[in-house]
Amino acid sequence: MTERVSALDDEFGGRIARPTAASFPVTTVGERLQADATPEVRAAMLSAAADLAYLTGYMAVDEGLNGLAQRFYLKALELAGEAEDHLTYCTTLRGMSVQAVDLGHGPTGMQLADAAAAAAPKAGPRMLAFIRGQQAHAAAQTGAKTEAHRYMREAEAAMDRAESRSTAFGSYDPAALHYHIAQVCYELCDVAGSVEALQQSDSLRFSVYQRARVRMRGLLAERQLEVGHLEEAVKTWHLALDEYPRVQSARADKRINNMRAMIRPHLKNEKVAELHERARTMKPQTV
Template identity: 25%
Template sequence: MGTRTPNDRLRRAIHEAGCTYAEIARDVRSVAAESGGRTRTNSSAVAHWVAGTRPSATTARALTEALARRLGRALVPEQLGLHAPGYDTSSGGADADAGDGGTAAGPGSPGDGSFATGGGGLGEDPVAALTRLTRDDLAGRTETVRAAYAVALAAVPPHRAEEVAARAGVVGTAGGGARAGAGDVAAARAMLELFTLADERHGGRHGASAVVQYLHSDVAAFCRARFRSETQRRQMLTTAGCLAYLAGWKAYDGNRPGLAQRYYLRALAFARAAGEPAHEAFVLRVMAHHGMECGRPEHTVQLMDAALERLGTRADPASASLYAATRARAFAVQGRRREAIAESSRALRLGEGADERALPYWAALWGSSAPCVRNHLGKAAAALGEPALAEAHFARAEWSSGGGGAQRRIAALSLAHTGAMQCRQGKVERACTTWGHALELTEGVRSARLVDAVTRMRTELAPLRLRGARAALDFDARARDWLADVTTDGRGTPG
């Protein structure tokens, strides 16, 4: 047996990540589990790898993904010294994972290309990947439901886009010869619309497990069926993508950003499998929005550029306005002021007189795009340090907010943003009135984001409350009671 050469690249990467061998081993186990693989990697195995023993190819990919998430950038195994001439990377590899017992690769394990785009699993059958994700979600597997937002998963390598899209377009059919048709597509869309309406009106924690269960059972079976026409098959795949996106949105509203990110990736895979570039663009925009909401804007401009590339000239004016507004915000949070202002102006021009009846199905599900445009422009202005302009944008985000309104959650959140901008300008009494209206909309709404918003309201008012400002004291008492109520009835905890 020859002398081993220490793997200095791997050692330096672990040192840069600032973690122990035990922590890296735990991350490798978690990454492998996300894609259905099993590994017994421990700190001793990591020490052996650093000393020069090579892990199997599947484990090498899981290790690479684990370090990419720690470091916040995309990596390939070669950058960590994990591949050498003659090293078989196409299967589990013959070389042992010293001390970890190897990795048992199931469908979608790292060895099948699932980590080709930063762990997104876009290179495999989207139905198989969704089935594993929903199974783990329903089972409450900690590494899935409590997964952190991963910056590396948000990276979109433009030069790989077409290759990945081609690989993601293969969906197997049911071996038993099950058939489906237009009626099944209509039924799935009816369920999607019902779940979406309930989400907008009552918050993400209402019916979250029902959406996941429906995806896991009915929708997965539909997508495997044999349809009477290719158009019907593509419509079902598109509907599955919309439901995966809804599951992600509900996870995000339940304070589970990492789980939400993984559902969005599944939605992207279905859009690609259905051959719908415009739908791909929509999901990429959602992923950019999600990154900004999670405070991780590193790849948001790149995601928006990729969205616009997929969209091409297909956008109607209302959709184009929304893309421009999201891109303006992406520039703003990165401090690119001139570009943010230019893109904000473009969003407003595009939205003037736009006919929203031209919105595609997957966008129209969420109602009017105009208030969403204003919401993004408000957040862009806030990021640029322009609270008065931000207040004006938020105030014009006219969501359906009446007592029986269909969008009470987002209306309340928009009012929360408006009040925050008023408070920053010293309009304390006005801010407290605005926030009071927000609280009035929250009856029966179960949303972790609303809990966070009300908590931030109290934080904004804390200095004024300490100085005895009557408006601040009165509102704080209401907010404190509201938070106590939602904690008691379970709305304040992740679902």
């Protein structure tokens, strides 16, 4: 169920998939966790429930429901801890760090990313890259430039080792790594470097990640405009709008709302006016 819901979330966004994920523990999971089982089966059930709780929290973040997300994240930690599932425990702490950093709480995000690293002393290279990338972003947001660059180098080295073994579809991948590079660059005032890394991330993203593509192209366009590349930004926003109507995501809505505000001073430009007219009938949710 978690895999199926996750696929819906990747393609269509949290508003589509989260209600289903939230109801499943009530209708099915809770009863099964009460059943008699061997220790091994019970641990596996707890681990599966923890993974679903983490995903539900992640989708709540995508809906802009941050308080609800935190409650699901805490439940995921509880279940993963009882199952002794270090992978889901670390993934959840890292997800909590992402939420904190995205809300501008850099020190809290750093603490959570460090906690994720401490909880995974034997992490494989892909998980290590996953954690180090987030540590780099959090460090950059707190102004710790040296640490941010060190964590980013470690993330890149770990990703190289992971990719040499096999490409794990659906987990931390080179597109996600380049997103972290972009965020570190941006936090450290290298907007041009951030644009380059976001372009690389977009080129590497798997086709099924429609929601992420809308969000990240919106972010890329914002930064292209920030460095003065208006026409490139307009082209990128058009790419985001191509898929935006099929996505139900507060985070995607935010990118489109930002676009509307950012292009307003440039409406005398013919290309911008065309973009504005195309977006006029699209109704993003207010977040």
